[in-house]
Amino acid sequence: MGIVITKKARIGCNLSLKQNTTVGNKQGLKEDDFIIIGNxxxxxxxxxxxxxxxxxxxxxxxxxxxxxxxxPANSIYITKKHQK
Known part of the structure; x- marks a missing residue:
């Protein structure tokens, strides 16, 4: 169990991360492309x-x-799982 965060992430205050989370970049992104996470x-x-x-x-x-x-700000985001 671990957390991976790319060096190209810009993270705001009060971030809560749970186990087995990855914050990463796709290959081939430009030098100035970042993941930005708000407060x-x-x-x-x-x-x-x-x-x-x-x-x-x-x-x-x-x-x-x-x-x-x-x-966008003030949102709840989930990925719907398909049931068999």
Whole structure:
């Protein structure tokens, strides 16, 4: 169990990360591409955040989410799981 954060992340105050979370970049991004995470963000367990995206202030990301697009401030984000 661990947390991985790219050196190309800009993180605001009061970030809460749970276990097995990755904040990373896709290969081939430009030198000035960053992941920007705002203030008061809560990221659930087993979540993967990739790409040159912005997560706004006061965002909650549910467990086991895959995030590859920006999330506006004051949002709740989950990835729907398909049931068999």
């Amino acid at each position: 008061n963000v809560d990221i659930g367990a087993n979540t993967c955040i990739i790409g040159s995206i912005t997560i706004g202030n006061n965002v909650t990301i549910g467990a086991m989410s895959f995030v590859n697009k920006s999330i």
